[in-house]
Amino acid sequence: MEFQNEIGLIQRKMAASVAGSSRRLEILNVLDIQSGQQVLDIGCGGGHLLEELAKAVGPKGKAIGLDTSEDQLKQAKGRCALYDNAFTLLGFANKINLESNSCDAVASAQTFEYIEDVDGSIEEVTRILKPSSIFVNISILWDYYKFYGADDNLNNLIQDTFKAHCFHQMLPTTLSGRLKKFGFKQLKHKPLPMFITTTDDNSPAKYAAEVMAQFALQQGVSKDKVNEWQNQLKLAEDTGHFAYTNLPILTYGYLS
Numbered sequence: 648m649e650f651q652n653e654i655g656l657i658q659r660k661m662a663a664s665v666a667g668s669s670r671r672l673e674i675l676n677v678l679d680i681q682s683g684q685q686v687l688d689i690g691c692g693g694g695h696l697l698e699e700l701a702k703a704v705g706p707k708g709k710a711i712g713l714d715t716s717e718d719q720l721k722q723a724k725g726r727c728a729l730y731d732n733a734f735t736l737l738g739f740a741n742k743i744n745l746e747s748n749s750c751d752a753v754a755s756a757q758t759f760e761y762i763e764d765v766d767g768s769i770e771e772v773t774r775i776l777k778p779s780s781i782f783v784n785i786s787i788l789w790d791y792y793k794f795y796g797a798d799d800n801l802n803n804l805i806q807d808t809f810k811a812h813c814f815h816q817m818l819p820t821t822l823s824g825r826l827k828k829f830g831f832k833q834l835k836h837k838p839l840p841m842f843i844t845t846t847d848d849n850s851p852a853k854y855a856a857e858v859m860a861q862f863a864l865q866q867g868v869s870k871d872k873v874n875e876w877q878n879q880l881k882l883a884e885d886t887g888h889f890a891y892t893n894l895p896i897l898t899y900g901y902l903s
Contacts, residue, residue, distance in 0.1 A: 666851035683707040684751035690758025694723025701730040740768035783899040789816040791894035796883025819896035831900035841893040852891035
């Protein structure tokens with residue numbers, strides 16, 4: 648799934664919601680960034696984490712955002728326009744235009760599950776990281792990314808269709824082994840569960856439903872069925888039996 652145009656806009660709204668801000672805080676706490684460091688954000692999107700990294704590394708450091716979408720990078724540049732130490736790169740995670748051993752840390756939030764060749768991208772991360780430096784990743788256990796409240800058959804149709812949106816539905820279950828293979832040690836995981844029962848403007852459930860609806864339409868599900876699904880979720884919320892669950896996993900380790 649490409650995060651540009653309307654879906655890119657929804658993704659940026661998700662990043663600005665309580666879910667996005669809480670994940671960025673978790674990443675920053677683990678990174679423990681020092682002034683003057685160079686840090687890369689893989690899949691920087693609209694630049695929400697990139698902005699925080701630029702603040703953290705200070706004027707003598709560098710915060711670099713990598714993304715495959717020119718539209719997202721344009722948004723990231725605008726968000727970080729006040730920071731001379733924030734930079735963007737257009738490209739893929741398995742071929743990063745940075746020198747070897749040049750980064751003090753690499754972070755990525757909900758990107759690696761969209762990369763078909765995960766191992767190739769991890770290998771590239773090891774190339775650009777300095778020895779003993781940290782890699783932090785957040786990926787979702789998509790089997791637990793669900794809505795409750797709509798008719799079961801309709802709900803299952805939308806959610807089963809959505810499985811095609813990324814290459815790796817349960818990446819956190821294999822990420823430790825992949826990272827160990829490339830020399831990462833001291834691996835740790837932290838679940839960041841969500842249980843949401845509202846769809847206000849600060850709710851990740853609102854934007855998750857919008858993304859799923861747009862993707863279902865792209866996959867050929869009829870507009871009538873998509874609209875009915877959205878209407879049923881709204882009715883469920885109004886009558887008090889709506890819920891959205893999500894289980895992101897924060898994984899980090901140090902390059903030996």
